[in-house]
Amino acid sequence: MSVRHALLALLSDGPKYGLQLRQEFEARTGEVWPLNVGQVYTTLQRLERDGLVESDDSAVTGPQKGFHITEEGAAELAEWLRTPPDFSSPPRDELVIKVLVAFELPDVDVHEVVQVHRRYLVELMQQWTRLKEDESRFDLNFALVVDAELFRLDSLIRWLDTADGRLKRAAAGVDAPAPQPFPLPKARRKVGAPQ
């Protein structure tokens, strides 16, 4: 997560001071990602150094040092919003590696290994879903963050289910594909990225 761009986004609403930025950041992420106030000020210093924000004591009331976003900062924010995160190559996923290793080891029941991970992930999902049950604290920002986490965990369970079925069919001699080179999709150019 880019704290740098999150602060630019908050400043695009108008000038603010450090503590205020921290409070708004936590509120807008459903208080799921706590932010250290020291990190806020360090990031603001770097943004100021790069010309993306300027300190502006007249912009906020009180003794705190205020900041406003510059034109360059607004352009940087607009580009960041439209630049997809790098999903072009598969991450070195520990869960995938564990299942692949379990499949190769003769004395390990890969289905049992899959089930251990499936249960853990479902338990995590139960905890996130319990947070949804309490609708009094369930504002829109929090809902979006919780949904994102639930879909992420769900996608892992779906992969485990698919792997489980594929391994079972392979063990039964059905639907066992011959080993082939593993072609990776070509990395796509990121939308909005510099040419």
Place this chain on the structure above:
Amino acid sequence: MSYLELRDISKVYGEGAAEVHALQRIDLSVDTGSLVAVMGASGSGKSTLLTIAGSLEDPTSGEVYLGGRPLSSLSRNGKARLRRQSIGYVFQDYNLLAGLSAVENVSLPLELDGVAARKAQAAALESLEDFGLKDRASSYPDQLSGGERQRVAIARAVVGNRQLLLADEPSGALDSTNAEAVMRLILAACRRGMAAVVVTHDAQLASWADRVVFLRDGRVVDQTVPVDSPETVLADLPNQ
């Protein structure tokens, strides 16, 4: 206190070489007020488990207890009466009667059980109101959206003094927003005192349950531990 209890349940279909062991020595208990999800792949025995729990089918061996009473002690008529009075069913394809309006669909099981038509309609209307469907009471199933149809089906399953709700992939045909609404209603029914079993292959649905039981090849292979505190996931997050 457990309302539904399956003890050492097995179910075998076919004979000889065609014999299929759909369920093997299943033990499962569901407390009043709690929601249990049964997860498993297609063919793992989920739906068979649900039909046996709901007395729609007899096990090959083992015993099902509802409210402490063994189902094998009941006559066919006794089981039918128990199903009408105590058990509500929710299916993926809603199973609403096309020729009846929403309120008629909900009141039908009460009327079949001998409740006077006017009283049954009043209870059905109240149930539909609880589910945000009062203004759709006169609509027929083909005039309702998928989410509305399933809410009518749940209203029908919980109307009266039912004690057990059994749901088979209750939101399988719905988008995620309507699926969440359906699970909220089922959970609310549990919190009001029903015991519920939802069978599903969908982890998002199952995660609404107090306990998730995993079936594989007709056997219970695992289950989640009860959720202690939902705040745990937040407390575990690293400080940025």
